[in-house]
Amino acid sequence: MRLVVCLKQVPDASEVKIDPIKGTMVRAGVPSIANPYDMHALEEALRLKDKYGARVSILTMGPPQATDVIKRAVSLGADDGVLLSDRAFAGSDTLATSYILAQAIRKMGEEEPVDVVLCGKMAIDGDTAQVGPGIGSRLDCAVTTYVVGVRSLDKDKKTLVVERRLERGVEVVEADMPVLLTVNKEANEIRYAALPALIESIKYEVPVWTAGDVQLDLAQCGLKGSPTQVKKIFPPPQKDIETVMVTDTISDPAQIAKLLVDKIEEAGMLA
Amino acid sequence: MAAIEKYDLIVVGAGPAGSAAALVAARAGLKVIIFERGEFPGSKNMFGGVLFGHEINELIPNYWETAPVERALIEERYFLVSGNSATTIAMRTKDFAEPPYNGFSVLRARFDKWFADQAVEAGALLVCETLVESLIMDHGKCVGVKTGRADGDVYADCVIVAEGANSLLTRDAGIHAEWKTNEVGVGVKELIKMPKDVLENRFNLTGQEGVSMRILGLTKGMTGGVFLYTNKETVSLGFVAMIEDLAARGFKPNDLMEEIKSNPMIAPFIEGGSTVEYTAHMVPEQGYKSVPRLVHDGLLIAGDAAMISNLLTGEGANLAVTTGRLAGEAVVAAKAAGDYSALGLYSYQNALDASYVMKDLKQFKGFAGYLHGNPDLMDLYPQLANEFLKGLLTADGTPRGAKAKALLAEVKKKKSLFGIAKDLWRGWRVIK
Numbered sequence A: 001m002r003l004v005v006c007l008k009q010v011p012d013a014s015e016v017k018i019d020p021i022k023g024t025m026v027r028a029g030v031p032s033i034a035n036p037y038d039m040h041a042l043e044e045a046l047r048l049k050d051k052y053g054a055r056v057s058i059l060t061m062g063p064p065q066a067t068d069v070i071k072r073a074v075s076l077g078a079d080d081g082v083l084l085s086d087r088a089f090a091g092s093d094t095l096a097t098s099y100i101l102a103q104a105i106r107k108m109g110e111e112e113p114v115d116v117v118l119c120g121k122m123a124i125d126g127d128t129a130q131v132g133p134g135i136g137s138r139l140d141c142a143v144t145t146y147v148v149g150v151r152s153l154d155k156d157k158k159t160l161v162v163e164r165r166l167e168r169g170v171e172v173v174e175a176d177m178p179v180l181l182t183v184n185k186e187a188n189e190i191r192y193a194a195l196p197a198l199i200e201s202i203k204y205e206v207p208v209w210t211a212g213d214v215q216l217d218l219a220q221c222g223l224k225g226s227p228t229q230v231k232k233i234f235p236p237p238q239k240d241i242e243t244v245m246v247t248d249t250i251s252d253p254a255q256i257a258k259l260l261v262d263k264i265e266e267a268g269m270l271a
Numbered sequence B: 001m002a003a004i005e006k007y008d009l010i011v012v013g014a015g016p017a018g019s020a021a022a023l024v025a026a027r028a029g030l031k032v033i034i035f036e037r038g039e040f041p042g043s044k045n046m047f048g049g050v051l052f053g054h055e056i057n058e059l060i061p062n063y064w065e066t067a068p069v070e071r072a073l074i075e076e077r078y079f080l081v082s083g084n085s086a087t088t089i090a091m092r093t094k095d096f097a098e099p100p101y102n103g104f105s106v107l108r109a110r111f112d113k114w115f116a117d118q119a120v121e122a123g124a125l126l127v128c129e130t131l132v133e134s135l136i137m138d139h140g141k142c143v144g145v146k147t148g149r150a151d152g153d154v155y156a157d158c159v160i161v162a163e164g165a166n167s168l169l170t171r172d173a174g175i176h177a178e179w180k181t182n183e184v185g186v187g188v189k190e191l192i193k194m195p196k197d198v199l200e201n202r203f204n205l206t207g208q209e210g211v212s213m214r215i216l217g218l219t220k221g222m223t224g225g226v227f228l229y230t231n232k233e234t235v236s237l238g239f240v241a242m243i244e245d246l247a248a249r250g251f252k253p254n255d256l257m258e259e260i261k262s263n264p265m266i267a268p269f270i271e272g273g274s275t276v277e278y279t280a281h282m283v284p285e286q287g288y289k290s291v292p293r294l295v296h297d298g299l300l301i302a303g304d305a306a307m308i309s310n311l312l313t314g315e316g317a318n319l320a321v322t323t324g325r326l327a328g329e330a331v332v333a334a335k336a337a338g339d340y341s342a343l344g345l346y347s348y349q350n351a352l353d354a355s356y357v358m359k360d361l362k363q364f365k366g367f368a369g370y371l372h373g374n375p376d377l378m379d380l381y382p383q384l385a386n387e388f389l390k391g392l393l394t395a396d397g398t399p400r401g402a403k404a405k406a407l408l409a410e411v412k413k414k415k416s417l418f419g420i421a422k423d424l425w426r427g428w429r430v431i432k
């Protein structure tokens, strides 16, 4: 069985600031990390590997230093990885990115067929949640989003059962493989690398694919292939929040609730 | 996963001592692995500080061309503070602004990473985010280390411990007792950011020049002192104090730091700046008297872990580089001779004894005790100097001769001239 995890290197969101005048993200000096959602996707893949046996391969698109996140994945138990790095990919929006990644996964599949592609729910530097499903539809495979766990997997029947977190509950879905999953953070807790794998990962030389290594229509890559244009980035305006202190001596929960509802209605916050 | 292969040398800690040791051993072709508990080398480290460059330049000629240095220090100011007054003694020389420079202010998070990278380029394997929990001993011989990771035991012919001042590994191995509270101090530092031109005007600097200041009179008699270093766009301000003194006086380091920052003589140096980092770290205080046995079967100790630092001159990191280097060279020699016993590694001790490191340490061995026994030095003396000089400089119609007499009488009330002479004499004796 072959699993591919799409792992993105992102700026550490907790340290990114917005330039209030220019309205651009100040990325200088901000450390890079692996997108947290993708790490949970990786952990889910590693659990499948532990349970059912599989080869876990990492796919990353980014600048040359993005090999760091692939090495990190290898330290946790991934078997190998590929970095897609080319100037032709710069400026890709979700449409172009999902195209490039899908083509790369096709190429990975030539060597050994891919059964499951795992992505994080979204990347924390864009929050679009579009790339995962975009890859799935291009690969023309089943897509299940917001996965919080894989319940079971049948290697012979080539199916798996996942739990999806929806607004009103958990949905249990069976899907045919190949399938693409996008994974939520609640899915699992990320493991701590054992030393032998960590040492291997430091020595691991990550293969790098450029545009020429993958079958690509360059018109669909990079800025050229990206209809999305970011006009402006701004932090959501701080709303002036009025605090109302409710003082009363009642202790019955039902009455407290009623009082609160009254106050909220009074404030015109209920439509 | 295959078992981890055996190494020639394991280095614990990627501070200046560990990276220097790994660098020389890797250059000589040894198989070297370095363990660092931080996310990257330097991520957990801090110092004043100045890196005196002589030692590093021997290992990496013209290091300043590639190392992330801040400012070439061309001036050392002694600043004696009391109340609203300060007396300054300063030495500035343009010669220190020229290669090979005397020393640079550096920020450890950047410098240590660069230095460790030099060892990696020479062939050492650097493993970060991995804590060495204990040394693996076999019949009194060190044969490897146990790390905090699963399947985390690693074996080697020799281990160099360069874990810094906290030295838990060597303590747990029974090489020394827990450091006493008068053997170690705590250092606290704030990194204060300000625009480059403001900083340069404030300290009268151009280009890459920088100053360092040693400030006396603000530690309330505690053995230690306040320091200030200029970096490119930040000022490092902090203090070091003996743990025993802090505990005895019940001071919280933060409170003392706040007091220092708001002192009328200090505040103008940092005015308008914003604190971007606050760190604390241990520092060896006693020098020679605390140094444990450094050579054991399969094991050497280097840097702060060996308690090698010099309170008087403010040196530590450069001594760590030298001790690390000498330890690394001893391992290279031991490998050539095929003897990693204490005897086979003893060239480390011989080299240390022959170098300035041990000579200085021996020379200044009474210094910390002298300071500790004379709280007046940290407190009263700056006050006396300021009062005497201020009085002398005040033009108030009193004849200067009569004035000097009166001022001296004031001084005598606080400290007898005999007492002063005794302190000076004893001070001279301990460093002579």
Ligand SMILES: Cc1cc2nc3c(=O)[nH]c(=O)nc-3n(C[C@H](O)[C@H](O)[C@H](O)COP(=O)(O)OP(=O)(O)OC[C@H]3O[C@@H](n4cnc5c(N)ncnc54)[C@H](O)[C@@H]3O)c2cc1C
Binding pocket: B012, B013, B014, B015, B016, B017, B018, B035, B036, B037, B038, B041, B042, B044, B045, B046, B047, B048, B049, B050, B051, B052, B130, B131, B132, B133, B162, B163, B164, B165, B169, B186, B187, B188, B189, B238, B239, B240, B281, B282, B283, B302, B303, B304, B305, B309, B314, B315, B316, B317, B318, B319, B320
């Ligand atoms: C406030 C202050 C100001 C100073 N100012 C100066 C100055 O201006 N100039 C100067 O030359 N010196 C100065 N020093 C002293 C200087 O910082 C030290 O002498 C120097 O850092 C010693 O280097 P080292 O490599 O021995 O130890 P460290 O720099 O402490 O490095 C030890 C390394 O080992 C790692 N480590 C520790 N334990 C483990 C473990 N169990 N497993 C894995 N890794 C581990 C640590 O994370 C660290 O990276 C100052 C010190 C302080 C506290």
